[in-house]
Amino acid sequence: MPRGGPDASCLDRLLQTDRPEYLDRTDVDPAVKRSVVDALDWTGRVFGNHRQFGHLVLDEIADVPDPKVLELGAGHGALSAVILEGHPTAHVTVTDVEPDSVAAMAAGELGSHPRALVREMDATAVDAPDGHFALAVFALSFHHLPPATAAAVLAEGTRVADKLLIIDLPRPPAPLHVLRLATMLPLAPFIPFVHDGVISSLRSYSPSALRALAEHAGVDIELRGGLLSPQIAVAVRR
DSSP, X not given: OOTTOTTOOHHXXXXXXXXXXXXXXXXXXXXXXXXXXXXXXXXXXXXXXXXXXXXXXXXXXXTSSSOEEXXXXXXXXXXXXXXXXXXXXXXXXXXXXXXXXXXXHHHSHXXXXXXXXXXXXXXTSOSSOTTOEEEEEEESOGGGSOHHHHHHHHHHHHHHEEEEEEEEOOOOXXXXXXXXXXXXXXXXXXXXXXHHHHHHHHHOOOHHHHHHHHHHHTEEEEEEEOTTSOEEEEEEEO
């Protein structure tokens, strides 16, 4: 399925790639990967993304007593830190598939937080029983997944949690997408964060694609935002 969805235009179908980001490769210097993660953390702090995404999570669990939250693909763990700060009784399981990221989070404040558990985990095979969490959240990582894996994450996230909250890059209409890529491409060969940003843009899913993935996974999905704001999806098991 195209990243622009089953009804994607010819131009939109050209604006995608199977090329992996530095974060997804095994042949890249760990320092390069770390620089991308650090840049994501820095931009999240400077532009308020961590706080914004944290408030989205807190809104979803506002009426849940002592909620258990699962963060998938946490990377730097800043979102989990905001959740723990904003909810005095929430317990957060912080996960990532990348061992170095998990080690870095475990060595930081999350590793010693009494309401946090840091674990290495694949989002398609969560080590938890059905309905164990009130909410699973996957922020700025869903686009890394090819369609078959993305559908598997939708199914698995809604298995282990009452709701799966996905926050990701919006996929703009093809003409605007071309303009966005044109501003980034000159710097991509020199700055790892921009290199991964270009690929992330090409791999982002449209609302049409998210609906198709949800249908394939057998889950219901509600979409919000997009275009000039993050694409937000809330999925629940049928």
